[in-house]
Amino acid sequence: MRDKKSYSFYGKSTKVPFFVPFIDKSDILEMKKTLDSTVLTNGPKLKQFETAFRKITKAKFAIGVSNATAALHLSLNAIGIKRGDEVLVPNLTFAASANSIILAGGTPVIVDVDETMNISSNSIKKAITKKTKAIMPVHFAGLSCQMDEIKDIAKANSLKIIEDCAHAIGTKFKSKHVGTIGDAGCFSFYPTKNISTIEGGMMITNDRKIAKSVELARNHGITRTLMNRYSEGKPWEYDIREPGYNYRLDEVRATLGISQLKKLDMLNQKRKNAFVYYNKFLSGINGLSTPAGLDFKDHSCHLYIIRISKNAKINRDKLYESLLKKGIITSVHYKPLDTFTVFKEKAKVRGKLVRSKELFKEILSLPLYPNITKAEQDFVIKVIRQNLV
Template identity: 40%
Template sequence: MGEKLAVYGGPSIRKDFLPYGGQWIDENDIQAVVDVLKSDYLTTGPAVGRFEQAFAKYVGAKYAIAFSNGTAALHAACFAAGIAKNDEVITSPLTFVASANCILYTGGKPVFADIDPATYNIDPRSIEAKITKNTKAIIPVHFAGQPVDLDEIHKLAKKYNLIVIEDAAHALGAHYKNRKIGALSEMTMFSLHPVKHITTGEGGMITTNNKDYYQKLLQFRTHGITKDANECFKYDGPWYYEMQYLGYNYRMTDMQAALGLSQLQKVDIFIERRKKYVAFYNEAFKKMEEIICPKQMSGADSSWHLYVIRLNLERLTADRKAIYEALQKENIGVNVHYIPVHTQPFYHKLGYQSGICLTAEDIYNEIITLPLFPKMEEKDVRDVIAAVNKVIHFYSRKDVE
């Protein structure tokens, strides 16, 4: 294997570098932001309200609350859910660190349940095994845009009186059993980072059908302050406001909201392009013994934020690192999603150890994320396929037997 690793090279498939993800900003988006810049409001104003209303309508929820970023939105959701010191919250290890960090922010304790080896989503059986008398909530993550098994998770939530906060950072526009993600649990978080389905630069959104959560989320994002006379302990007049608890400055600007509202009008087009390219990948790789393509759970319709392949290392003469580096040499901007959260040095300092979620840890060593974003052209997809074929062929075990 070492000899082959040393000689891999030659002319790359692409002359320019293709990233794994990216935004698509058009003239309408730019004009929407310019219009706000010419208006009386730059920070939180009428554009934020319009964006929230349109977003809630799109996902079918009663309320949507915009935040400065997705992590802030998750923090706010944990606060609204009442998560506090000694409360345990179960989440997935195969996710970005924000899915667990938000629990720590309110004093809670993240508990990691292992994942399903087919879908890479959190496994409900593992969730139930981790529930204790201190468990307060579940934060399931819709990995790569594929919905988790919400029916089973909701059964557990009802059985043990738990709150469900969906981390749908990857799943705007996804469906679970013909119902759009965003109005199925107590709260749902969406990310509006540039690599996601739509962007506000940085941004996040919580959707909910619960008025009490809605009011808490609004107040939390503005320092815990309210100006509502009906909510104040003491009301001195129209200038009066009260800080009733420790909140944060997590507000979204009107500039961001204007961009988001413009982007939202194109989200279904963006998702259809993602699905089209996924179909190309699936067709190209379905007969390759060296690659395991992503699988969808029955009843789930992914919105395909990521396309993650799993390497069948038994059929290869190289490890994931070598395959990754070879694809980078072909100017294909592959990535890895994600390093299991509990294996991070900070979490080790908190007492978490490797080996507690073996499926997630094993899969992490075998996965690579291929480029997938709507601004890609079909030629870009063909280049990715050609590069994967070239690298896999070079390292295929059948070629050296």
């Protein structure tokens, strides 16, 4: 274990928290420099962050926003989703995926996932109707969806693709960074993510029209940036052609993003090392399945998810409780969309969602963060083995 015998995690003393954000002295120093400046929003740091993100993903355009939900919302608006339009979304994802569709005026159509916990291509094919306008694949836990299949389906049915990449900075599909394969890709920088701006998001695209729409809409639809308004002519002279939102990413969080991006390869490698270590000592336990066999080279390793089958000595919930008693925080990603009241009322379901319902009963996300120690992982492994072996 670390020198520190316990952590404070949302008011509870724990031995192994579910996550520990990685923000170091260099991050804090850079943020302090920005706080000492006169420009705290709509400034040069945001542009630098967008440029750095564009280079990493090889996207033509990158637009920083306040969070990934905002990125999804604006992307859906940009491709023209309106009232009555249907967007296909997997049942096993965070609520933001479906919420963004409703915010854009569309209807989420919930479909099943496959064994990888990613959206099922067969479920997509069966769910398409005349009202279907787009597909929202979610690269779950950092593993890319089968984008070739999804692109073929989209092309055959004249559908747009908005990639939910909240888990997937660093994830690639056939050498292409996710988010650049569909019409737009949306990333999250929440504290649990592979890099963090505390709160924040990014939309990437190779489509100039989508980029321009998102860029305008994130700042009330104003046609001139703050920097442009105060450096060229009268600052009050601008136009607003479409209604927009306050979905800006401020300079302090953009500064943190720049600093964090420099560490991305290191942070992702630490996660991969922890993945491999868990796999080594959890594989072969009766009734427990690990995410073995994945290509970690192109996987962001955002979540380490085990499955506890009916053949195990105890079920998933009892294992969760046992780990909790020992001071180990785990979680489940996610409660299926079709179980929430809002989506029962505002979404549609296509198919029986058999796979996602089965998975929900079995999955458990273990503690995973860049600086997790082998001693901490050993403790998690020990408690799991005590319960299942």
